[in-house]
Amino acid sequence: MTEAMKTAQIAFTVNGEAVEASVPVRRNLVDFLRNDLELTGSHVGCEHGVCGACTVLVDGAIMRGCLMLAVQADGCEIETIEGADESGRIAALQTAFHRRNALQCGFCTPAMLLTAAALLEQNGTPTRDEVRDYLSGNFCRCTGYQAIVDAVMDVAEAGV
Amino acid sequence: MNFQAPIGLPLPRDRAKRLLAGRGQYVDDIQLPRMLHLAFVRSPYPHARIQSIDVTEAAAMPGVVRVVAEKDLADVTASWRGKHDLFPNLKAPEHHVLARGVARWQGEAVAAVVARTRAEAEDAAEQVIVDWEELPAVVEAEDALDAAAPLVHEEFGDNLAFSAEVTHGDTEAAFQDAHLVIERSFRFNRHTGVSLEPRGLIADYDPASVSLTVHQSHQTPHQQQDLYARLLDIPEQNVRVICPDVGGAFGLKHHLYPDELAACAVSKLLGRPVKYIADRLESFLADIHCRDHSVTARMAFTTEGDIIGMEVDDLFHAGAYSQYPRSSIAEGNQIIRLCGIPYRHEHYRAAVRMAYLNKSVLGHIRSVGHPIACAATEQLVDLGARQLGLDPVAIRRRAYLSDEDFPTTSPGGIALERLSFHGCLDRALERIDVEAFRREQSQLRTQGIHRGIGFATFVDLTAIGPEYYGEGGQHISAQETCLLRLEASGGIRCYTGATDQGQGIDTGIQQVVAGAIGTRVEDVKVNSGDSELCPVGGGSWGSRGAALAGEAALRAGRELRLNILNIAGVLLQKSAESLDIRESEVVDASSGASQMTLAEVAEVGHFRPYMVPDDVSADLTVTGRYASRDRMFLPANGLHVAILDVDTDTGLIAFQRYLVVHDCGRVLNPLLVEEQIRGGVVQGIGGAVYEEFIYDQAGYLCNGTLADYLVPMAAEMPDIEVEHLETPTTTSELGAKGAGEAGTTGAMGAVLNAVNDALTPFDVTLSEVPLTPPRILRALGKI
Numbered sequence: 001m002t003e004a005m006k007t008a009q010i011a012f013t014v015n016g017e018a019v020e021a022s023v024p025v026r027r028n029l030v031d032f033l034r035n036d037l038e039l040t041g042s043h044v045g046c047e048h049g050v051c052g053a054c055t056v057l058v059d060g061a062i063m064r065g066c067l068m069l070a071v072q073a074d075g076c077e078i079e080t081i082e083g084a085d086e087s088g089r090i091a092a093l094q095t096a097f098h099r100r101n102a103l104q105c106g107f108c109t110p111a112m113l114l115t116a117a118a119l120l121e122q123n124g125t126p127t128r129d130e131v132r133d134y135l136s137g138n139f140c141r142c143t144g145y146q147a148i149v150d151a152v153m154d155v156a157e158a159g160v
Numbered sequence: 161m162n163f164q165a166p167i168g169l170p171l172p173r174d175r176a177k178r179l180l181a182g183r184g185q186y187v188d189d190i191q192l193p194r195m196l197h198l199a200f201v202r203s204p205y206p207h208a209r210i211q212s213i214d215v216t217e218a219a220a221m222p223g224v225v226r227v228v229a230e231k232d233l234a235d236v237t238a239s240w241r242g243k244h245d246l247f248p249n250l251k252a253p254e255h256h257v258l259a260r261g262v263a264r265w266q267g268e269a270v271a272a273v274v275a276r277t278r279a280e281a282e283d284a285a286e287q288v289i290v291d292w293e294e295l296p297a298v299v300e301a302e303d304a305l306d307a308a309a310p311l312v313h314e315e316f317g318d319n320l321a322f323s324a325e326v327t328h329g330d331t332e333a334a335f336q337d338a339h340l341v342i343e344r345s346f347r348f349n350r351h352t353g354v355s356l357e358p359r360g361l362i363a364d365y366d367p368a369s370v371s372l373t374v375h376q377s378h379q380t381p382h383q384q385q386d387l388y389a390r391l392l393d394i395p396e397q398n399v400r401v402i403c404p405d406v407g408g409a410f411g412l413k414h415h416l417y418p419d420e421l422a423a424c425a426v427s428k429l430l431g432r433p434v435k436y437i438a439d440r441l442e443s444f445l446a447d448i449h450c451r452d453h454s455v456t457a458r459m460a461f462t463t464e465g466d467i468i469g470m471e472v473d474d475l476f477h478a479g480a481y482s483q484y485p486r487s488s489i490a491e492g493n494q495i496i497r498l499c500g501i502p503y504r505h506e507h508y509r510a511a512v513r514m515a516y517l518n519k520s521v522l523g524h525i526r527s528v529g530h531p532i533a534c535a536a537t538e539q540l541v542d543l544g545a546r547q548l549g550l551d552p553v554a555i556r557r558r559a560y561l562s563d564e565d566f567p568t569t570s571p572g573g574i575a576l577e578r579l580s581f582h583g584c585l586d587r588a589l590e591r592i593d594v595e596a597f598r599r600e601q602s603q604l605r606t607q608g609i610h611r612g613i614g615f616a617t618f619v620d621l622t623a624i625g626p627e628y629y630g631e632g633g634q635h636i637s638a639q640e641t642c643l644l645r646l647e648a649s650g651g652i653r654c655y656t657g658a659t660d661q662g663q664g665i666d667t668g669i670q671q672v673v674a675g676a677i678g679t680r681v682e683d684v685k686v687n688s689g690d691s692e693l694c695p696v697g698g699g700s701w702g703s704r705g706a707a708l709a710g711e712a713a714l715r716a717g718r719e720l721r722l723n724i725l726n727i728a729g730v731l732l733q734k735s736a737e738s739l740d741i742r743e744s745e746v747v748d749a750s751s752g753a754s755q756m757t758l759a760e761v762a763e764v765g766h767f768r769p770y771m772v773p774d775d776v777s778a779d780l781t782v783t784g785r786y787a788s789r790d791r792m793f794l795p796a797n798g799l800h801v802a803i804l805d806v807d808t809d810t811g812l813i814a815f816q817r818y819l820v821v822h823d824c825g826r827v828l829n830p831l832l833v834e835e836q837i838r839g840g841v842v843q844g845i846g847g848a849v850y851e852e853f854i855y856d857q858a859g860y861l862c863n864g865t866l867a868d869y870l871v872p873m874a875a876e877m878p879d880i881e882v883e884h885l886e887t888p889t890t891t892s893e894l895g896a897k898g899a900g901e902a903g904t905t906g907a908m909g910a911v912l913n914a915v916n917d918a919l920t921p922f923d924v925t926l927s928e929v930p931l932t933p934p935r936i937l938r939a940l941g942k943i
Contacts, residue, residue, distance in 0.1 A: 003861075017416075024279075026279070027279075031298055034188075034189070034504055035191075036841065038191075039182075040182075040185070040186075040188075040189035041181075041182020042182075043186070043356075043359075043407070044188070045356045045357070045440070045866075046440040046865070046866040046867070047439060048440070048865055048867060049442060050865070050866040050867050051356060051866055052219075053356055067630075080182070081181070081182030082181075082182050083592075085180075085181040085182055085183075087187070094180040094181070095331065097176070098173075098176050098177060098180060099172055100172075101172055101173065101176070101831050101832060101835050102287075103176055103179055103354075103662070103785040104408075104661070104662030104663060104664070104835065104839065105179075105182065105356070105357065105358045105405070105406060105661050105662035105664060106176065106179025106180070106184050106405065106407070107184075107186065107355075107356040107405045107407030107408060108356050109179050109180060110182045111355075113180065128879075129875075131874075131876070132874040132875045133875050135826050135874040136874045136875035136876075137796065137873075137874045138873075138874070139356060139866070139871055139873065140356070140664050140874075141353075141355060141356050141408045141410070141839075141843065141871070142408055142839045142875060143835060143838065143839050143842075144835075144839045144840075144841060144843075144872075144880060144903075145842065145872075145873075145874040145877050146838050146839035146843035146875070146877070146879050146880055147835055147838070149874065149879075
C-alpha cells in the first residue's frame with residue numbers, strides 16, 4: 001500500500017454527534033469535514049493556514065482546519081459553523097453581522113464568526129484595535145473589515 | 161422624480177442570513193453523482209516547447225480515469241482569439257484550451273488528469289512526463305518591444321500587441337507656453353483580485369440530451385452559456401450555467417479561462433460531471449492579473465495654477481495572450497482616456513502601447529485602468545501645487561471642471577453629463593479641517609512623526625453601454641431584463657440578469673421592485689445567477705447592476721403594478737387610476753383606504769381570469785428591459801482623502817483617517833453602497849501599499865502563496881468615512897450610476913499623495929506602487 005492509500009480508523013465528536021470513520025491519513029481535517037461529513041460551512045481558501053477561512057473549534061480552541069490532519073482530531077470534540085449556528089451560541093454575532101452588513105460574499109464569514117466568538121469569550125470588552133488585532137488572521141476581501149469590527153463591538157457593548 | 165420606500169433605505173440583505181448560518185452553497189460545496197475531479201499539469205517554464213508528453217505512468221495511477229493533452233481535446237472544443245473589432249490593430253493570437261506545442265507562461269496548463277478524487281488527480285499529474293525544450297523568455301514590456309526580442313507569437317513578427325493615441329488641441333504649443341511643467345515616471349506593479357474563494361466549476365455534460373449544465377463561480381452566466389455553446393458546439397438552448405453563491409469575484413471571474421473550458425471539454429468527452437477548483441497557487445499563477453504599467457506623464461500649468469495641457473505615455477502588456485472575450489486592451493485604453501479628466505484643460509495627448517510577453521494573462525480586475533489614471537493625474541496636480549506655492553485644495557478648487565461646464569466631452573473623449581467635483585470637495589472640507597491638519601502636521605514633525613494628507617479626485621466610468629462590446633463584436637450583454645411573477649398568494653418572484661457576489665444588488669433590485677409596485681420588501685424574492693431561469697442580462701461587472709438591472713426592475717415593477725391595478729379596478733368597479741398599491745394592499749389612491757389584498761387580485765388573475773375582460777392588460781408575469789442609447793459610459797465621481805503616518809525608520813504606513821465623498825447618482829441602499837466603497841478602498845489600499853507579484857529576471861513567479869503575497873488584513877486597515885452626494889443621471893428614470901469600483905479607483909492616488917505629503921521635509925517623491933517599506937526607505941536613502 002502506498003503512503004497515499006494508507007487509512008486510519010478515527011472516532012471523534014462533531015457538533016455533538018459521534019463520528020467514526022476510516023480516513024486516508026493524509027486527508028486534512030477541513031477536507032474530511034467538508035467532503036466526508038458534508039459540513040460545507042467551513043471553507044478552504046489557501047490551504048496553508050494564512051487566510052483563516054477553514055477555522056473550526058477543536059476541544060474549544062479555534063484551529064485551522066487545513067493545518068490539521070483528520071487523524072490528529074481522533075478523540076477530540078469538533079465544532080463547526082453548523083454546530084455553532086444550531087446551538088444558538090453565536091446568534092448575537094450573526095444578528096449584528098446581518099444588521100451591519102458585515103459580510104458580502106460570505107466565504108470568510110463562518111470563520112470570522114467563530115473567531116469573533118472566541119475573542120468575546122476571552123475578552124468581553126475589547127477595544128476596536130483589539131478586535132482588529134484578534135481578527136487579523138482572517139482574510140476578508142469584500143468588506144474592508146470595518147463593518148465586522150462594528151458588529152463585534154455592538155455585541156460586546158450589548159454584553160450578550 | 162420621487163421614489164417611494166423601500167428605495168433608498170439602508171436595508172440589510174436577505175441572502176446574508178444563509179451565509180451567516182454556514183448554509184451558503186459555493187461551487188465546491190456541490191457534489192454530483194459519478195463526479196470526477198481534474199488536476200492540471202502546468203508549465204514550469206515561462207516559455208518552452210513541448211517536445212512530447214508521456215502519460216503512461218500517470219494513466220496507470222490509482223483512481224485515474226483519463227489523462228488528456230491538447231490533441232485529445234482538439235476535436236471537442238474550438239480555439240478563440242481575444243480581439244475587439246473597435247480596435248482592429250489589436251493582434252490577438254489563437255488561444256487553445258491546453259497549450260499547443262509551446263507553453264508561453266509559467267503555469268499554462270498543458271495536460272489534465274481526470275480522477276476519482278482531486279488528491280488522486282494531483283498524484284497522477286506529478287507522473288505526467290513532459291519533455292520540454294526551454295525557450296528564451298521575454299519578461300518585461302520594454303524588452304518585449306526591442307527589435308531583437310524573442311517572439312512570443314511568431315505569427316505576428318513582433319511583440320507589439322496594440323497601440324493607440326488620443327489627441328486634443330495642441331500639446332506642443334501648450335507645453336511651450338506653460339509657466340510650469342511637471343513630469344514624472346510612474347510604475348504601477350502587478351497584482352490581482354484574490355477572491356477568497358478560488359475559481360471553480362462543475363461541468364456536467366449529458367450525451368443523452370446533448371446538454372451541458374455548468375455550476376460555476378462566475379459573474380456572468382449568460383456570457384458563459386454563449387461561450388460554452390459556441391466553443392463546444394452544443395445547441396445554446398441546451399447549455400445552462402448556474403452561478404451558486406460566489407465567494408468574491410472582483411472582475412477575475414468574468415472571463416473565459418482555458419482551464420475552466422478544459423473541465424467542460426473533459427465532461428463532454430467522458431459524459432460525466434467534472435469538478436475543477438483552483439488551489440491558491442493555481443489562483444496566483446493563472447487568475448487574470450492587472451496593472452503592470454509604466455506611465456510617463458507631464459502636466460502644464462499657468463502661473464495661477466490652471467492646467468492647460470497633459471501628455472501621457474503608457475506602456476503595459478497583456479501577458480502571453482489577450483483575455484477572452486473582452487480582450488486585454490481596456491486597462492491601457494482607459495488610462496489614455498481618463499488622465500486629467502476632472503480638470504479643465506484644452507490640450508491633451510495620450511498614447512498607449514501593449515506588448516505580449518511570457519507571463520500570465522493581464523486583464524480586467526475591479527476598476528480597470530482607473531486607479532492608474534487617477535494616481536498619475538493627482539500626483540502631478542499635487543506636485544504642481546507645491547511648485548506654485550498653492551495648497552492641494554486651492555489648486556483643485558481652481559482647476560476642477562465647474563458645475564457650469566457640464567455637459568461636456570473630456571479631451572480624452574469621454575462624454576460627461578453632470579459631475580460634482582466642487583460639491584464633493586465642499587463636503588470633504590466640512591469633515592476635514594485642512595488648516596488644523598497643517599498645524600498638527602508641523603507640530604508632529606517636531607516630534608519625528610511624519611503625517612501626510614492626500615487628495616484624489618476620480619471619475620468612474622460605470623454601467624457600460626451596449627455600443628462598446630456590441631460594436632466590438634463580442635457577445636457581452638450590456639442590456640438588462642427583469643422578469644416578475646405575482647404568485648397566487650400575493651408574493652412576487654423576481655428574476656434578474658444581474659448577479660450578486662455579495663455586493664447586494666439582489667437587495668437593491670428587491671427594493672426597486674417593491675418600491676415600483678408598492679409592496680412590502682419582504683414580499684419580493686429575487687433570483688439571479690442562472691442562465692436558464694433568468695432573463696438575459698450581463699451579470700455583474702463594471703459597476704453596472706444598480707444603473708442597468710435596477711432600471712429594468714423599475715420598468716418591470718411599473719408594468720406589474722399597472723396590471724394589478726387593472727384587475728383590481730375591474731373587480732372593484734373603479735378606475736385603475738383611482739387606486740394605488742401600498743404595503744402590499746390595493747388602496748384608494750386619495751383616501752388610502754384598503755380595498756383588497758394582492759392575494760385577492762392574484763387569485764382572480766391566476767384561477768378566475770374570465771372575470772377580467774380580454775381588452776384589459778392583466779398579465780401577472782411581466783418583463784422590463786433596459787438598454788441605454790448613445791452613451792458609452794455613465795460617469796460617476798468622487799473624492800478620496802487619506803491621512804496617514806509614514807515611519808521613516810521602518811518605512812511602514814499607519815492610516816489615521818480615510819474619507820470618501822462619493823456621487824453615484826441615486827443611492828438605492830446607502831448601507832450597501834457604503835460597504836461597496838469601504839471594501840473597494842481597502843482593495844485599493846492593497847494595491848497601493850501591499851500587493852505585488854514579484855517575478856525574477858527569468859520570468860518566474862516568486863510569491864505564489866498568501867504568506868508572501870500580502871493582502872490587507874484587519875489590524876492595519878482604517879475606519880473609512882463615507883459621504884454621499886446624489887447627482888442622478890438624467891439618462892434613466894431611476895438615476896442610479898455605478899458604485900462598485902469607486903473605492904478602488906481613488907485609493908491608490910490618495911495614499912500616494914498622502915505618503916509624499918508626509919515626506920515633504922525630505923524632498924523625495926515616490927511614484928511607484930505598492931509603497932512597500934523597502935521602496936520608502938530607499939527613497940529616503942536609508943537603505
